[in-house]
Amino acid sequence: MSSQPATNSSSNGVAAGHLGFEKPLLRIENEIVTLENEQRTTGRDMSVDIKAMRTRLTKMTKRLYSHLTAWETVQVARHPTRPLVPDYINYFVRDFCELHGDRYFGDDRAMLTGFGRIGPYKVMVIGHNKGKDTNERITCNFGCAHPEGYRKSLRMMKLAEKFNLPVVCLIDTQGAYPGIGAEERGISRAIAVNLMEMSRLRTQVVCVVIGEGGSGGALGIGVGDRVAMFEHSFYSVISPEGCAAILWRTSDERERAAESLKLTAKELKKLDIIDQYLPEPLGGAHRDPKAAARTLETYLVDSLRELRRFKIDTVLRKRYERIRNLGQFFESADAKTRAKAKAKAKAGGGDGSALARGRRTQPRLGRSPTTLAQ
Amino acid sequence: MVINGKAEVPAGLWEKCQACGAMVYRKEVEANLGVCPECGYHRRIDARTRIEQLTDPGSFEEFLADLSPTDPLKFKDRIPYRERIRAQQKKTGEHEAVVVGKAYIRGRPVILGVMNPAFIMASMGSVVGEKVTTAIERSTEENLPFVMVTSSGGARMQEGMVSLVQMAKTSAALARFDDSGGLYIVVATDPTTAGVAASFASLGDIILAEPAAMMGFAGPRVIKNTIRTELPEGFQTAEFMLEKGYVDRIVPRAKLGREIARVVDYCGK
Numbered sequence: 001m002s003s004q005p006a007t008n009s010s011s012n013g014v015a016a017g018h019l020g021f022e023k024p025l026l027r028i029e030n031e032i033v034t035l036e037n038e039q040r041t042t043g044r045d046m047s048v049d050i051k052a053m054r055t056r057l058t059k060m061t062k063r064l065y066s067h068l069t070a071w072e073t074v075q076v077a078r079h080p081t082r083p084l085v086p087d088y089i090n091y092f093v094r095d096f097c098e099l100h101g102d103r104y105f106g107d108d109r110a111m112l113t114g115f116g117r118i119g120p121y122k123v124m125v126i127g128h129n130k131g132k133d134t135n136e137r138i139t140c141n142f143g144c145a146h147p148e149g150y151r152k153s154l155r156m157m158k159l160a161e162k163f164n165l166p167v168v169c170l171i172d173t174q175g176a177y178p179g180i181g182a183e184e185r186g187i188s189r190a191i192a193v194n195l196m197e198m199s200r201l202r203t204q205v206v207c208v209v210i211g212e213g214g215s216g217g218a219l220g221i222g223v224g225d226r227v228a229m230f231e232h233s234f235y236s237v238i239s240p241e242g243c244a245a246i247l248w249r250t251s252d253e254r255e256r257a258a259e260s261l262k263l264t265a266k267e268l269k270k271l272d273i274i275d276q277y278l279p280e281p282l283g284g285a286h287r288d289p290k291a292a293a294r295t296l297e298t299y300l301v302d303s304l305r306e307l308r309r310f311k312i313d314t315v316l317r318k319r320y321e322r323i324r325n326l327g328q329f330f331e332s333a334d335a336k337t338r339a340k341a342k343a344k345a346k347a348g349g350g351d352g353s354a355l356a357r358g359r360r361t362q363p364r365l366g367r368s369p370t371t372l373a374q
Numbered sequence: 375m376v377i378n379g380k381a382e383v384p385a386g387l388w389e390k391c392q393a394c395g396a397m398v399y400r401k402e403v404e405a406n407l408g409v410c411p412e413c414g415y416h417r418r419i420d421a422r423t424r425i426e427q428l429t430d431p432g433s434f435e436e437f438l439a440d441l442s443p444t445d446p447l448k449f450k451d452r453i454p455y456r457e458r459i460r461a462q463q464k465k466t467g468e469h470e471a472v473v474v475g476k477a478y479i480r481g482r483p484v485i486l487g488v489m490n491p492a493f494i495m496a497s498m499g500s501v502v503g504e505k506v507t508t509a510i511e512r513s514t515e516e517n518l519p520f521v522m523v524t525s526s527g528g529a530r531m532q533e534g535m536v537s538l539v540q541m542a543k544t545s546a547a548l549a550r551f552d553d554s555g556g557l558y559i560v561v562a563t564d565p566t567t568a569g570v571a572a573s574f575a576s577l578g579d580i581i582l583a584e585p586a587a588m589m590g591f592a593g594p595r596v597i598k599n600t601i602r603t604e605l606p607e608g609f610q611t612a613e614f615m616l617e618k619g620y621v622d623r624i625v626p627r628a629k630l631g632r633e634i635a636r637v638v639d640y641c642g643k
Binding site for chain 1: 440441442443444446447449450451452499500501503504507529531533534535536537538539540541542543545546547548549550552553568569571572573574575576577589590591592593596597600601605606609610618619620
């Protein structure tokens, strides 16, 4: 499923850079500006008042950001000044050497790829590029890749595999582009092949959702040994707008849809879809991109160090197990057996005979998928 | 059971073909495998009907028949997900949107999966992902060809990300099957779209498709709203996909068994 271009929240009458729910912050910031101006023009010392206001601002930001609703999270993840893949590359990827083209059709600028150094590691960096300003956004197609983007990323992954470089995937897209050309050039096949090849790529793969994780277009570079998300990013099977349009037949229900879809990092950690979420600076990554970059860099270096310790066959076996155990279902259609299994699982003594959930229980058919791995 | 558009065929003796508008005798359509005798339009058929048509009589041994969905997100919708599921189960007599098992097709043993468009448009949630994955693993273990008859509206929204990652799960199992030298045949039927198209439905060694089956990633309405122009005639059909190089052969329903057997023979398993 793909999403339609997102509308940013700047349309709700709030000053640029502020989201609708941030009105209280804007009010305090305005007051600080007024106080500072007054100090400058009158020469009176207002520093005590200003300091108090700043403390209030911090407190208020903390309060607002400690329990963002799902829809507010979506807005933060789409914030126009949120750091993008090229920003993170500038902050911590040294000697970045961009590589272009899929060798079949063209060079999709929605997908940014190249060699780089992160900490002590030489890596292949792959990420969506949404573009900073209007011109760049158009060139990059707002980060919505075509089939050639996915084929380009796959080409770079194969290159990394050949020369034993780990792969770092940074996800930030509304979704793969829904257009005629994309269908003609086999967008389904391009994404499917990426999923298949990433699952068996003989090098370490670390994926992080840094902003928007839009459906298949995100997953297309999202299969790896470690999958993480930034605290205020989101990852969803369909955009909240799209979901609302289908289920409630109006996009006005997007807030409810966002809530229902459990698309926040915290919810997805609970569902075992991701391994962990990375804390963001107070008030979101866009308020302190440098700090966000440090967090991301540390996470990547730590993950690579950990993964580099294992033999590649072990890495691949674990990767398969990780993917294999995604999902949950009842093994029996019989309501009584199910209720029993549930009660047992709740009591902590579940043997998983009827309720299989996530990675906690052994799969069925009297064998474990690991036997297949060898 | 022949599915007429969204609704099932009513119990009347005569009915209108939704493609050519001709009044056709219901029994004749059924005898013709759900294909309109006038215009050749391939109607959607449910999984059991498909299995009956495709496999040698009495050869189908189903596995994982009891697997049924949970509600991982406790999804809040106009109608709760649990109720939707229960209604679909009652309507179709199936626990979920795919049926998998071992079967013989013209004497050749295969592992067969058939998606059921009568069940929430055969959308893929955890159960579909698990059953397809298990079927692939069985094919690997038993060294048998895997035949998957696809039709799906995509990932099941009500299971959120849990459904999206089933794309990765099925594709990862196919990678292992591929490594083991297994033969994978896809039979794409109306409609094969979105999350299923962008995973196992596009990964066949051989991809067959029924005539005029809708095949594509993004929904036509989404594309139209994005690019704001009319879509070309025949866009996202099996014929379109053949022309663009994503389908090997278009095969009418009556010849599917024969064509599958032929491919199996060529690939030596």
